[in-house]
Amino acid sequence: MYAQMIKSTGEGVKSLDEMEPQERAFQERINAGGKIEPKDWMPDGYRKNLIRQIGQHAHSEIVGQLPEGNWITRAPTLERKAILLAKVQDEAGHGLYLYCAAETLGVTRDQLTRDLLSGKMKYSSIFNYPTLTWADMGAVGWLVDGAAIMNQVPLQRTSYGPYARAMVRICKEESFHQRQGYDIMMKMAKGTKAQKKMAQDALNRFWGPALMMFGPSDENSVHSAQSMAWKIKMNSNDELRQKFVDECVPQAEYLGLTVPDPDLKWNEERGHYDFTQPDWDEFFDVLRGNGPCNKERLAARNKAWDDGAWVRDGLMAHAAKKRAAKLAAE
Amino acid sequence: MSDNLFEFLCRMGDNTLVLGHRVSEWCGHAPVLEEDIALANTALDLIGQTTLWLDLAGEVEGAGRDADKLAFHRDVWGFRNLLLVEQPNGDFGQTMMRQFLFDAWHLSQLNALMDSSNTQIAAIAEKSAKEVTYHLERATETVIGLGDGTEESHNRMQAALDKLWPYVGEMFTLDDVDAAMVDAGIAPDPASLRPAYDALLDDVFAAATLTKPQDDFGHQGGKSGKRHSEHLGHMLAQMQWLQRAYPDATW
Ligand SMILES: [Fe+2]
Ligand SMILES: [Fe+2]
Ligand SMILES: [Fe+2]
Numbered sequence: 329m330y331a332q333m334i335k336s337t338g339e340g341v342k343s344l345d346e347m348e349p350q351e352r353a354f355q356e357r358i359n360a361g362g363k364i365e366p367k368d369w370m371p372d373g374y375r376k377n378l379i380r381q382i383g384q385h386a387h388s389e390i391v392g393q394l395p396e397g398n399w400i401t402r403a404p405t406l407e408r409k410a411i412l413l414a415k416v417q418d419e420a421g422h423g424l425y426l427y428c429a430a431e432t433l434g435v436t437r438d439q440l441t442r443d444l445l446s447g448k449m450k451y452s453s454i455f456n457y458p459t460l461t462w463a464d465m466g467a468v469g470w471l472v473d474g475a476a477i478m479n480q481v482p483l484q485r486t487s488y489g490p491y492a493r494a495m496v497r498i499c500k501e502e503s504f505h506q507r508q509g510y511d512i513m514m515k516m517a518k519g520t521k522a523q524k525k526m527a528q529d530a531l532n533r534f535w536g537p538a539l540m541m542f543g544p545s546d547e548n549s550v551h552s553a554q555s556m557a558w559k560i561k562m563n564s565n566d567e568l569r570q571k572f573v574d575e576c577v578p579q580a581e582y583l584g585l586t587v588p589d590p591d592l593k594w595n596e597e598r599g600h601y602d603f604t605q606p607d608w609d610e611f612f613d614v615l616r617g618n619g620p621c622n623k624e625r626l627a628a629r630n631k632a633w634d635d636g637a638w639v640r641d642g643l644m645a646h647a648a649k650k651r652a653a654k655l656a657a658e
Numbered sequence: 659m660s661d662n663l664f665e666f667l668c669r670m671g672d673n674t675l676v677l678g679h680r681v682s683e684w685c686g687h688a689p690v691l692e693e694d695i696a697l698a699n700t701a702l703d704l705i706g707q708t709t710l711w712l713d714l715a716g717e718v719e720g721a722g723r724d725a726d727k728l729a730f731h732r733d734v735w736g737f738r739n740l741l742l743v744e745q746p747n748g749d750f751g752q753t754m755m756r757q758f759l760f761d762a763w764h765l766s767q768l769n770a771l772m773d774s775s776n777t778q779i780a781a782i783a784e785k786s787a788k789e790v791t792y793h794l795e796r797a798t799e800t801v802i803g804l805g806d807g808t809e810e811s812h813n814r815m816q817a818a819l820d821k822l823w824p825y826v827g828e829m830f831t832l833d834d835v836d837a838a839m840v841d842a843g844i845a846p847d848p849a850s851l852r853p854a855y856d857a858l859l860d861d862v863f864a865a866a867t868l869t870k871p872q873d874d875f876g877h878q879g880g881k882s883g884k885r886h887s888e889h890l891g892h893m894l895a896q897m898q899w900l901q902r903a904y905p906d907a908t909w
Contacts, residue, residue, distance in 0.1 A: 414698075645807045
């Protein structure tokens with residue numbers, strides 16, 4: 329999940345009876361499956377929460393370019409290089425749609441960018457892990473894009489119209505990414521001894537962090553209950569994580585790779601796999617800025633922004649001159 | 659003849675390969691999101707064109723090499739790209755100036771190749787020209803916008819032009835390979851493209867308030883492969899590393 333640990337402002341979910349007429353009409357519309365559009369009235373908490381959630385998702389797409397961009401110049405064939413370039417380009421596009429969706433709520437992209445660069449806003453913990461071998465491009469596509477899809481497919485039905493529509497476009501591309509990632513894994517897992525070793529090593533390193541993408545258990549969280557009532561969150565974190573594990577285990581078996589969890593086993597009664605929780609201490613460390621790549625990722629984004637200042641200023645100055653010249657000619 | 663044709667095709671494919679690689683180095687680090695997307699798009703087009711040119715080169719050579727074999731298993735002296743495209747990215751201004759200087763030549767070269775006596779070449783040129791038309795448009799706009807932007811952006815663009823200008827001449831020199839292509843009606847005489855190139859540059863630099871350097875000295879050695887810059891070896895070390903380290907693997 330690209331938006332982790334989003335805290336809503338609510339103190340618990342109000343019942344319809346407790347609401348003023350305006351809010352009640354809003355909630356009833358959501359309950360009936362209707363969409364909220366930018367010009368509609370909405371509670372402050374709904375707006376704030378969505379800005380945080382969509383903003384964090386957008387930032388994840390942007391920072392997410394970096395771990396994969398790390399391998400573009402070392403991709404092993406022209407075709408793989410092209411596929412990876414196209415993928416990273418898609419992620420930048422996703423960032424763009426999502427910033428646009430957030431802007432309909434009254435923030436600007438520049439504001440959100442500043443909050444990312446200062447560390448005030450977060451992005452998904454997964455992008456603070458390094459990509460060390462070519463097999464990581466497979467593992468990231470398969471597991472990371474896979475986990476993102478798990479979360480984002482239900483969000484296509486989210487209550488906020490612009491967000492839901494952005495998700496529809498994004499999900500189509502994410503499923504391509506997942507298939508391409510799995511295809512790399514397949515080539516590696518069925519390849520030479522060294523390639524197979526890389527594939528297993530990538531799975532070992534990314535399995536836990538991928539499970540963390542859904543966030544810690546939120547079954548008892550008031551924040552989640554509010555987000556679910558607003559339909560900006562559609563499933564609990566544990567539900568999605570279980571779905572993800574159930575889907576990935578057979579895929580790993582098909583690759584001939586071992587999921588790094590000795591206690592993983594099918595539970596006939598539940599109809600699901602039992603699995604070990606990821607290391608939540610590590611997760612909170614990463615969130616606090618102590619992941620293996622937090623500093624590098626933020627530094628890279630800051631450098632791109634700072635180095636680009638003269639370009640943005642230059643192009644704006646030119647556009648202003650052109651406008652002035654046009655005005656003078658009229 | 660087939661040796662010369664192979665050389666010529668490597669020149670076309672190595673230009674797009676090396677420049678595509680350079681542009682792809684920007685991925686995730688551009689000044690704004692829209693530029694990230696546009697740069698990736700340019701790199702993607704160039705890598706796609708590389709596959710077409712180098713696959714054809716391999717076919718003409720007839721030694722069983724395909725585009726990947728040529729891209730990932732030749733050393734510096736085997737490369738036939740212009741010195742211009744292997745120059746490092748520098749700042750965004752230098753990257754876009756390099757792109758403009760190359761695109762302006764590339765598009766007129768492709769337009770001429772669309773009339774090639776070799777139908778395969780004509781077909782690749784036609785497909786590429788569509789993409790490169792857009793590259794040139796975008797590079798032109800950027801050079802003008804930044805040249806005629808702020809004082810800082812102007813100074814940076816002028817510095818980029820001064821730095822890259824000595825690599826322009828190589829595009830228009832004629833050697834034995836080119837002469838053989840002209841004789842066979844495959845490709846134009848490089849010098850024949852110069853007047854239109856100069857005219858375009860004059861227009862664009864006037865709008866960009868940039869000054870074309872007086873000295874027309876041009877470094878040579880890229881397209882002949884006789885003397886590349888030191889930069890190319892480092893690029894290849896990165897680009898080819900995986901293929902070289904695991905030669906028995908398929909990817
Ligand atoms: Fe994405
Ligand atoms: Fe993604
Ligand atoms: Fe993706």
